[in-house]
Amino acid sequence: MIPHELLFYCRPGFEHDLGAEVTDKASLIGWNGSLQAETNSGYVRFILPGKPANALHREIPLDTLVFARQSLVALPPLVGISRDDRISPIVSQVLESGWSFESIWQETPDTNDGKALSGLIKALERSLPSALKKCGALRRKAGKRRLHLFWTNGDSVQLGMSFPGNRSEQPGGILRLRAPREAPSRSTLKLEEAWHVFVPRDAWPTRLSEGMQAADLGAAPGGWTYQLVRKGMYVYAIDNGPMDKALMATGQVEHLREDGFVWEPPNRLDWLVCDIVDKPMRVVEMVERWLLRRWCREAVFNLKLPMKQRWQEVERCLSCLDQQLREARVAAEIRCRHLYHDREEVTVHVRLLA
Ligand SMILES: C[S@@+](CC[C@H](N)C(=O)[O-])C[C@H]1O[C@@H](n2cnc3c(N)ncnc32)[C@H](O)[C@@H]1O
Structure with missing residues (x-):
């Protein structure tokens, strides 16, 4: 048969x-x-x-x-x-x-x-x-x-x-992860799962390592920043809202009350992560700017999908991102998954290849 x-x-x-x-x-x-x-x-x-x-x-x-x-x-x-x-x-x-x-x-x-x-x-x-x-x-x-x-x-x-x-x-x-007790929010598991899914385990020591620099747009209260800090990174946390006190006490986080859609990093960073709730295409265009200017090597971001035709919206966003990067001859690997810890959203990972 x-x-x-x-x-x-x-x-x-x-x-x-x-x-x-x-x-x-x-x-x-x-x-x-x-x-x-x-x-x-x-x-x-x-x-x-x-x-x-x-x-x-x-x-x-x-x-x-x-x-x-x-x-x-x-x-x-x-x-x-x-x-x-x-x-x-x-x-x-x-x-x-x-x-x-x-x-x-x-x-x-x-x-x-x-x-x-x-x-x-x-x-x-x-x-x-x-x-x-x-x-x-x-x-x-x-x-x-x-x-x-x-x-x-x-x-x-x-x-x-x-x-x-x-x-x-x-x-x-289903990748079941236990939420760390000291993490400021359960959202922390979305970024942890993204790394398990998008970054091969043997690459963690080189791609998620101590001393790296990251930006977390829409960071408060700090679930995603917590993951970056846990890996030993230095983090620019961009959000008008308050950040978790214990996380700030690590000395690894600089909290800037700025607009994540216009903030520019002071130098090239290793990671950009973004969990801002906004129109998917607006988020994609912002991340595109980061990638075209090579402000980061890798990015993880969510596309929130409150609409009915979710696949069509994801497809439109991913095609646009792919096309913009191709036209600018920026070689990159783009992946997108509806992770277990995602609800009405999907997670995108982009890695610049050169
Ligand atoms: C879903 S929450 C982020 C949760 C966070 N990832 C965590 O794990 O704790 C979204 C955040 O985006 C912030 N936000 C919304 N618009 C923003 C903007 N334009 N710039 C920066 N932050 C923004 C909100 O203040 C809110 O704290």
Whole structure:
């Protein structure tokens, strides 16, 4: 059985944004599929009748998608399976597909209904791997492939496959971080997650290091500044609002009550971060100015998305940024993700390459 669909996970409420993004990106490279995207379900199916989904899965890697938390090649959902024997239909479909894999993850949508399925998952934790090992599908060596069982209710599950290098290594595609007790706001986790997602761990010592200089636009009360300070950086915190006292006592922060859209740094900095709530295009144009003048090497900023057509707005902003940098012959890597700690917003990372 050749898989004919892709299954993506997302934050509940963003199914139509993810659906629009996948449809656009697939059609740009000549793939047309049909979409199943139920509001607040926490996932999207992209069905490609008669076509091998593996090829499209490779052509739109997870790293290049904004609204997807996980991307899988998937088999048709198994629905109405008997609560007395959930294992047999799963084993049959696996055998029919010819799939082999090294690990199994049972997952659910990131919804309250999904969370209520944790007991069911626990109950299958031992028996399912044992049955799949017995039939030869679960093996010690199988190209690091992973079988995902995505339970949408007690009698419906969809089987998906993920491949190393093109998947989230976090269950449910969710990077859970603990908020540091002394951080001035929970927003601190947005910047921490951005670094985990956009800066490879082995590059942290050189790209997030002591003695670097950063600007934090819209810094108060200081959740993002806290992350920069924790890395040993010196920070210009730009905001009319008050900054956290303990953070100011570190001596690593200069608080300037200025307008982040017009403030200019005194010298070239390493990082620009910006969490100002404003029109996405206004933020993009401001960051563009920083990049074209090379006032920073890397930038992380949020685009707030209170509008309905969120994918279209993100696409418009990213295209504009990309075009401006290209026209000025400024080589840069641009990435954008809807992070777990983002709500009605996405996070963009830009790194100048020369
Ligand atoms: C979402 S909060 C930032 C939270 C911060 N990142 C944290 O982790 O604590 C947005 C901040 O942007 C500030 N702000 C809004 N417009 C601004 C502007 N034009 N220049 C500088 N700061 C601005 C607000 O005062 C507010 O403190």
